[in-house]
Amino acid sequence: MTVDRESHPGRYAGASSPEPAGTHVETTITAGTVVGVAQHGVARFLGIPYAAAPVGAHRFRDPAPAPEWAEPRDARRPGPTAPQTPYPGALGEVLPSVEIPGEEFLNANVWAPARPTANGHPVVFWVHGGAFSRGSNALGVYDGEAFARDGVVLIAVNYRLGAEGFSVLDGVPRNLGLRDLRFALDWAIREAPAFGGDPTRITLMGESAGGTAVAALLAMPGVAERVAGAIIQSGPLEALPAERAGRITRAQAKHLGVPATAAAFAEQTPAQLLEAHSAVSAGSNPVLGGPGFGLVLDPETVPVSPAESLPGLADRVPLLIGTTEEEYRLWFVPGGLITRLTRLHLFLARRKVGVSANAVRLFHAHRPGASAGELLGAIATDVLLRVPALRLAERRRAAGARSFLFEFGWKTPVQHLGAAHSLELGFVFDTLAAPDVRAMTGEFAPQALADEMHAAWVAFAASGDPGWPAWSERHPVRVFGGAGEGLASDLRGDEARAIAPDLSLPAR
Template identity: 55%
Template sequence: MSTEPGQDIPEASGNAPTAATVATGSGPLVGITEGGVSRFLGIPYAAAPFGEHRFRLPQPVEPWEEPRDASRLGATAPQAPYSGPIGELLATVTVPGNEILNVNVWTPADHAGASLPVMVWIHGGSFVHGSNALDAYDGTAFARDGVVLVAVNYRLGSEGFSVLDDVPMNLGIADQLAALVWVQDEIAHFGGDPSNVTVFGESAGGSSVATLLAHPDAASLMTRAIVQSGPLESQTRERAGRVSKLMAKDLGVPASRAGFKRIPPEGLVASQERVMAGGNPISGGPGFAVATDTQIVPASPFDALRAGQASGIPLLIGSTTEEYRLWFVPTGLIPTFKRFHLFAARLKLGIRASTVRTFRRNRPKAPTGEILGAIATDLLLRVPLNRVADARAAAGSDTWVYEFAWRSPVGEDGHGALGAAHALELGFVFDHLDSPEAIRMTGTDAPQSLATSMHDAWVSFATTGDPGWARWDATRPVRTFDGVDDAVVLAPRDDERQALTP
């Protein structure tokens, strides 16, 4: 989906829209109030990161005096749409323009004098896709329930995560930090309480939240955090820089600011698509990632959180049951995996043969591709999040763990059902199952009761600091959102976790 400059987003249902105004430190904004919710879109929190600001840390916004139209979506970061079968499931919205460092805000229309909980959403997309312009991230349901929702855009791909000789690393994370500073400075104008901010994100957004938690300034920027299906490890400079070196070779330019600045943004996007073709988070391949550096990411989030960083910040963390199915099912990969693929992966990753037998015993009819996917999901996400939860619980830090287990029937007539795949929970968290993006993943008959249950838990966590089930302890309680009874399960599949835990 693409919008033209100045094109309005589709109107939300409810009462006829009216103008909404707010004064910020940078200048006045005019948004829209409809159905009891005011929305202010495309608000710049930093200067456009192009021209003299390209490949530099985020810079302050130039203030304005005349009211700024905030009724339309702001510009999105340069990116290519998802390709192939996954592109039929995951949407891309492109809004032209240079002011890509912007936020969208939804707040109750009657917020004057209020001091409401704030939730800041950081989108995912493997650090190369995504934006706050997706309808799936509409914050109306949160504002309806008394929460001010802020959705953040940040630099993606080579603009935000290149590893170049004379460029700060992790510029996309620096953008997110700048957005959180903006929230501290400005959110009271929208009825939000800057001392009650929950930062949440999914996939690369979840990884970003973990990285922000590990930052020394975390306690001054957030009150709580939610990590949804986010890898917790950062990469070394050398490993994270592989894709930048491949792009430099592909483009015939030095791996430096001058070399990459010579290429227009769309040229860098085209190059990164070429050098990253065929890779994915489960099977691997070159890609952009958070990299350990001395300035913004001084330590891997996994190590920092286990060592006690952000111990005073309550954390809700979890994953879906079958993350791997997003990449394996639409592409038809599952039946292509044979036993020798699993054997090679086992040797490469140092997995014991007895571990594979445990996974097979628990899935007696599963093909090899599903066994491999389940192991990869646990190695990438479930085992690390359990280890972080264990360390935090041992230190007395408040931590809750969830698992999204409802299985989507989408695709069951082709390569197999999508199941409880990566990103499936988003429509439920935002209580927006009728969004086009959610329907692509869930179909048209997803249970509203599950959306209500999951959304309410997120709102409760942001509002009270308690999502509604027992904190993590030695019994390992996991709220399992399956659409049946959404019960708390103690230590699910713990034999598999133990088999993969060092």
């Protein structure tokens, strides 16, 4: 990277006011020169296209290389975001959205230490969550300055969402959004040296749907041997058969009055597809179900669910994986659903997923006074997220692989969300001051906890070890915040075994 210490407003292609603060810094990648800004020892290069805009002839097609540019390209501001609608109602108050119009939304934001090192800095490749239908790299919570400040290059990417990226359509490649991410990963490996990064020390990292995508990427042929580690935060380790994954596509097609084909969907504008998504997904819930987007089993991209494919394919790759203590509260509390769930809902749900009545009694004994909604949510958290993570760690241990487990337990007072899904993100990124983080944490989130978590994630990116023991026969789990702060042994292992009696996790 080279530094231009004079400011030249309007000099760069795409430049616009206001002028971002800091010193201009340039670097050249395969497609051309990009101009970022350096401040406080961190260089930012934002909105860099890693693939061609997925519009026109590229819509509903595999990602293609971005066109090259001749003049230096302004990369001082975030680029466009993928078409999406904000989260509705009370949920939208704690999960704000950023919408930046434009076609070049297959872009990357890069935060890098302004001073290079001889061997290159470790790199984190960040994949945002949002149920495969929302989110972007432009959210304040994902600002990578703290990672770059601490010697890590952070590359955050956008990918196609919703109907554009995860429809199950005749004549359309499956999992287009995941194909975008694989294309972006190849871009990150190729271009990392231009930002001072070491392409042999890339850690994949994602949360929620982003964690699911990281697991799927890691299981793709040719990926595990090219990355140094992986971090999966609250990511379901599953992909669905086309029949199930295509429910939302068929529902959208019916709502629009068109067949579920590439030609028919290509005739719809992104806004029409978003309206159809809002209409058919109203009332659906990641915990209770309903039509939603997700990964689909596909011979080219996801031949089997990541939970089945990761053991054996990625055993040499260190894995940091975990959940929040009360994942479910993000979906049950805003809007008051938690108060409307009854014992009948609990009975029907536990029968549907094969959870015994004894397991329900155990969860209740550990949570005296809990409502039916709270019990259902705690059980659902284990069924969907915690038990799959434990099972994966145990299978990897048997193969000699290192897995580091964590749980986030600090409880926010906002909307009585407790230790809800995605709450840990502001602590991991050390962005507690960002407005979208404060919308969920409130004004007084503990900075010391952010310092602790962020340092552990940086250590893992740098060395493959976050600073606590790897999963072993002692079942260690690092708990961040809450009453259980510290290293726990066999954390609620009795509940996990009650949910999954086949779990090869011997009682201690």
